[in-house]
Amino acid sequence: xxxxxxxxxxxxxxxxxxxxxxxxxxxxxxxxxxxxxxxxxxxxxxxxxxxxxxxxxxxxxxxxxxxxxxxxxxxxxxxxxxxxxxxxxxxxxxxxxxxxxxxxxxxxxxxxxxxxxxxxxxxxxxxxxxxxxxxxxxxxxxxxxxxxxxxxxxxxxxxxxxxxxxxxxxxxxxxxxxxxxxxxxxxxxxxxxxxxxxxxxxxxxxxxxxxxxxxxxxxxxxxxxxxxxxxxxxxxxxxxxxxxxxxxxxxxxxxxxxxxxxxxxxxxxxxxxxxxxxxxxxxxxxx
Numbered sequence: 001x002x003x004x005x006x007x008x009x010x011x012x013x014x015x016x017x018x019x020x021x022x023x024x025x026x027x028x029x030x031x032x033x034x035x036x037x038x039x040x041x042x043x044x045x046x047x048x049x050x051x052x053x054x055x056x057x058x059x060x061x062x063x064x065x066x067x068x069x070x071x072x073x074x075x076x077x078x079x080x081x082x083x084x085x086x087x088x089x090x091x092x093x094x095x096x097x098x099x100x101x102x103x104x105x106x107x108x109x110x111x112x113x114x115x116x117x118x119x120x121x122x123x124x125x126x127x128x129x130x131x132x133x134x135x136x137x138x139x140x141x142x143x144x145x146x147x148x149x150x151x152x153x154x155x156x157x158x159x160x161x162x163x164x165x166x167x168x169x170x171x172x173x174x175x176x177x178x179x180x181x182x183x184x185x186x187x188x189x190x191x192x193x194x195x196x197x198x199x200x201x202x203x204x205x206x207x208x209x210x211x212x213x214x215x216x217x218x219x220x221x222x223x224x225x226x227x228x229x230x231x232x233x234x235x236x237x238x239x240x241x242x243x244x245x246x247x248x249x250x251x252x253x254x255x256x257x258x259x260x261x262x263x264x265x266x267x268x269x270x271x272x273x274x275x276x277x278x279x280x281x282x283x284x285x286x287x
Contacts (some may be wrong), residue, residue, distance in 0.1 A: 024041030032137040033128040037107050038099040048089035064136050067190040071234035076224050085143050106149050125149035145239045156186040156241035170271035172256045173278040175246045177203050185236035205281040232265045232285040
């Protein structure tokens with residue numbers, strides 16, 4: 001038996017061992033994350049029946065800061081608690097709570113609002129990940145997207161580095177601005193509001209900025225914080241990015257739409273040429 005053959009067999013065994021070890025570690029990590037998600041939901045739902053002030057500390061432990069901020073925006077958008085897809089809680093939901101793995105880093109949380117009624121099933125897909133060696137919930141599918149899940153739906157950041165705002169024409173400005181603006185939402189960055197404001201200041205005229213501020217203030221009077229006229233919503237989710245469409249209407253006027261599940265959001269955008277470039281000069285949200 002040649003030395004080369006023995007060496008080849010040894011290498012094969014090492015690679016097999018590494019592969020098995022990796023699979024075992026992945027399974028252990030996955031199982032640990034499922035247990036963490038189950039613990040979080042059990043405690044969170046129980047707290048809602050009692051004193052939900054305990055949930056603030058619970059969320060800090062099990063959710064990323066970026067997701068916590070996003071959930072705040074999502075709650076304003078739907079009126080429901082996006083963690084449970086409901087406004088309150090009952091004992092049947094806690095009793096029937098289930099968490100299972102549905103894909104790599106993805107879990108399905110489910111419960112029955114009425115344990116005797118199978119049609120009362122609530123399902124919530126979510127994504128987990130390790131942050132500083134601790135399993136955290138990093139994303140929860142919005143209620144508008146139902147039971148949709150998978151990393152392919154959150155791919156809006158893949159080409160973000162190549163997104164540049166092109167103000168050489170009205171059409172190129174609207175198309176490129178919305179790609180950058182919505183991808184910024186998708187990033188769930190800690191300084192999201194600062195980045196969005198910077199994009200608005202750099203591309204909206206004074207009139208458009210005033211329109212944005214007026215709409216924001218109108219919702220704020222009703223204690224709804226953070227309304228964004230450019231998306232006619234309080235948040236934008238990565239699962240909706242691929243549905244973005246820009247349709248020219250007439251000279252310097254464009255219709256922008258995207259699908260949030262079954263609901264279509266529409267904005268009519270007007271552009272104007274000034275100081276050697278195009279600007280977004282008017283925004284009309286269409287309900």
